[in-house]
Amino acid sequence: MTPNPGRRIAIGMALLVALSGCGAQLATPAGEASAGAEAAAEVEKAIGLVEAPALASYLDEIGQRLVTSSPDVRRDIEYQFLIVDMPEPNAFALPGGKVYVSRGLLALLNGEDELANAVAHEIAHVSARHHLKTAMQQTPFVPVRLATGLAAGVLELAMLPLGGLAAPIRPIESGVALLGAAPGALYLASYSRGQESEADELGQKFAAAAGWDPAAMSRVMEALTRDQRLHGSDPNRQSFFATHPSTPDREQRTRQRAAGLTRGDPPAFARDRAHFIAALDGLLVGDSAKGGVVDGNQFLHADLDFQIAFPGGWKVENGANNVSAIPADAKPDSAAPFATLGIAAEGDDPEAVAKALLAKSRFEPDRAVVPVSLGALHAARVEGRDRSTRTVYRATVNWIAYHGLVFQVIAAAPENDYAKYRARLAGVAESFRPLAQANRARVVEARLRLVESRRGETLAALLERKPGAWKLPAAAAANGLPEGTVFDAARPVKNALWERYPRD
Known part of the structure; x- marks a missing residue:
């Protein structure tokens, strides 16, 4: 893993780059590419990328299929799909087509359809040129925030x-x-409710055209909602809903919209849940002990x-x-x-x-x-x-x-x-x-590991048998399960287990 000094960016937020005349610059493909490259350099310097070649390749495969499967996706830019080293569940897109998914979001999701919908949502923001519209309305900057009250x-x-x-x-x-x-934390501005609604609609269309279940977007929203409830009003956590305006009926609307969409043929590389979460095994959860x-x-x-x-x-x-x-x-x-x-x-x-x-x-x-x-x-x-x-x-x-x-x-x-x-x-x-x-021995970090449940075992009992960083509410949210789950058969369950750093 590379360093993780960056903080809490939520899915769908628009990066505002420290450029004068940023709105005008984004109006041309060349200017957009330049602004995106500058923003990407900030992201990769301040936050860092996850060094997981197989997982990164899998994400890129999903992203590229989304781009090529719908005629409504912009084709005048080059898309890249990267895993950003952030513990919170989030994703964001930059001008010019770079789309970032956090390791925190990967740990929270429970299927390829969910990941594809989250990525499609970010592609939709780029295709609809929401960065340009946001930049024209707000003053772009990358601020340095310091503790208040200090000389x-x-x-x-x-x-x-x-x-x-x-x-x-x-x-x-x-x-x-x-x-x-x-210091150097990136400032990301919220999209408007209208832009979010448009990205939901376009993203679900892109996901369906590429062969994934567009109804999975409602499950993404549900997972993020549960995560938000777990963390409450943490002021250091730029939450999804604080910067990504939502409405009470958003999950319902995404489900209803999905019912009217026709899915294309599924991709040849599609994975079921078991194989999807197996790809996440060993992913860092929470903060890295490297720093x-x-x-x-x-x-x-x-x-x-x-x-x-x-x-x-x-x-x-x-x-x-x-x-x-x-x-x-x-x-x-x-x-x-x-x-x-x-x-x-x-x-x-x-x-x-x-x-x-x-x-x-x-x-x-x-x-x-x-x-x-x-x-x-x-x-x-x-x-x-x-x-x-x-x-x-x-x-x-x-x-x-x-x-x-x-x-x-x-x-x-x-x-x-x-x-x-x-x-x-x-x-x-x-x-x-x-x-x-x-x-x-006290320098430890948590990593996502798969634990096999036992028939008749409760989720709470599994966590007692294999204790780790997640308490019951967090483990339930990460696995998309009710807290009172009783397993009727053995199945792999995501858990965040403490491991000594550095690893042997």
Whole structure:
């Protein structure tokens, strides 16, 4: 799997690219291709693609059949179908014909007909030129969202490595972003209800013409609805229905429309459910451990061989380029204390890195950078303040040399509260050390595995027999089953089982 720093994009959302005059640019095939290529580069840099050649080939086979089976599909562009490394169930299309399906959506679906309908829906958005219509109505941009209530100069110091030093940061991959969306997270705008309705109608026609059951679109909607209910109003999760306007009768309308459509001959490569879900075996579920894992108040990174602890009772989040923590009871838009860890540069000279970064920052050091030792590790430290916002922040910043990288730890609080938090903030950098052997076993990730049910066994009993990351509601939704299911015969059931990282 490639890195997964990107966040929560829902099926059918239109990517808005950071281009001036984007609407006009999309009006020509050449301009559309150029805008799409730029957007694709952002997607693949910020989110990444799943490295699963057989599954990717299968998805492309489905997509290409959809494109060639209906005369209503646009043919003036080249379509590509890719699996994006996102844990949420979603899919989206870019100008120029690139269609992305998330691994989260694949894990949620239970048949080839469902996948074909989801892909056909995205092809419909491209064929109907919804990107152009959306771009003409909205200001396109790819924003960087930062935690609210934090001083700008301190954040500037934290964010500087994300610019010119982007390449050295790459090893940490899904490291630490300030709370909220990860830096560089892609902004995707919602289609209108009218565009969604048109894409539903066209997509079902495309699916039927290619030989798949158009009624499966209603099952896709049902699966997404169940997933949405499971996650409630998570503010960090761009849900399907928050950005993809729906109506109460949408599932019913898709079923009724399907009844009036004539299906073409099924594709020669068509798979039944058992073979479809078998193709998903081993798919990563949830966040990847490749970018490290949060374990209570600790952050553990197996590949980079380190661990660090944040204050107890703080909320720790693992984002795109840094790990951050704030008190769990911090109020939105308040001036809260925080601590972040990131990678500042490659090398073994923390003092030189510190001086170079400080020269570019509005952060006001009390005095010059001083060399310090954190256990056996060589480090550099500076204390100072940020006066750039109404709330003045004080911060201690440590740069730590370890295994050819210089890590940066910022621990800060509003100046009036700094004395109260000083000891806890100082403990963050002091806790940085090589990954303890006992903690290596705690670096795990969930992967989709097929578990054979037993006749007369309930779904709940199966999960007790083979426990994993999914509780009963999530396992039921992933398998398209009622929570009270009793199996009348043995059958393969999708489960998300914890596995140690890295795998042998």
